[in-house]
Amino acid sequence: MTLYEVTGREMYLKQAADLANLCATWVVSFPYLLPPETPLARLGANLTGAVWASTQNKHGAPGFCTQSGDALFKLFRTTGRAEYAELLRDVIHAHAEGIQPNGKITERLTYCDADSRGSRGDGGKTGWNETNGALMALEIPGIYIRTDRSGMFVFDHVEASIVRQDRRKMVLKITNPTRFDATVTILAEDARKAARPLGENAHLHWKEKVMVKAGQSIFHTIQK
Structure with a gap:
């Protein structure tokens, strides 16, 4: 790759x-x-x-x-x-x-x-x-999102779903079913950004992170 x-x-x-x-x-x-x-x-x-x-x-x-x-x-x-x-x-x-x-x-x-x-x-x-x-x-990333096609894949030990969205944003519901607090990194990008090579050490620029307490759910807004 x-x-x-x-x-x-x-x-x-x-x-x-x-x-x-x-x-x-x-x-x-x-x-x-x-x-x-x-x-x-x-x-x-x-x-x-x-x-x-x-x-x-x-x-x-x-x-x-x-x-x-x-x-x-x-x-x-x-x-x-x-x-x-x-x-x-x-x-x-x-x-x-x-x-x-x-x-x-x-x-x-x-x-x-x-x-x-x-x-x-x-x-x-x-x-x-x-x-x-x-x-x-x-x-x-704990959660990877393609904002242009509402595609999402969860790698982390959490559950996530898109509860609503419009042309400018989408709202996620993230649930942590484990016994441990989780800090989840989210990488959200559209087709234009996804076409660029990720390269090495890309994670240093992933600033979107959310904290989800054990057994709890949160709502988080993603800007498209």
Whole structure:
């Protein structure tokens, strides 16, 4: 995607799409049922979005190694194909399944029977999983909106809907169903802005953020 954004050559966009399709085959695509006595099963963990670290033993991990997966967001933004956003959302949500009560995380969302089946590696820590979690929080908007076609995709652990709009603004209802307060980044743009390359470190310019308390809903106005 970087090559496409820099050069504008369609061949690189096609190659990025081909790689994203291959990437999807390395990601758990359904809520795998673990034996009920395993730790992750007892927690009710949803392993949809766990990323395979090895296709030999099907060991799953939370997130892509030391990166946010923002190439998938850029691909979705450029092509409008929701399957790339859905893939990224699944990976983001699976990452949360690996976070321990102490806030640490390991490279384990193990649903295979190679070793430690159904474990998230409680008591351990890595470094790269903490890093990719931070990068996902920074480099992927919580809510992405195309104001020119009333399109919206939610990546964060919140629910959002458009309750009313006119030519100049739209009003969102954002609900936080979790037990934790959320700061949600919103990226809203029209077709003209979406046609521009996102580039690197675009998140530094995303100033629209809203706070939603745990279990509460807010209304937020987006200017078109």
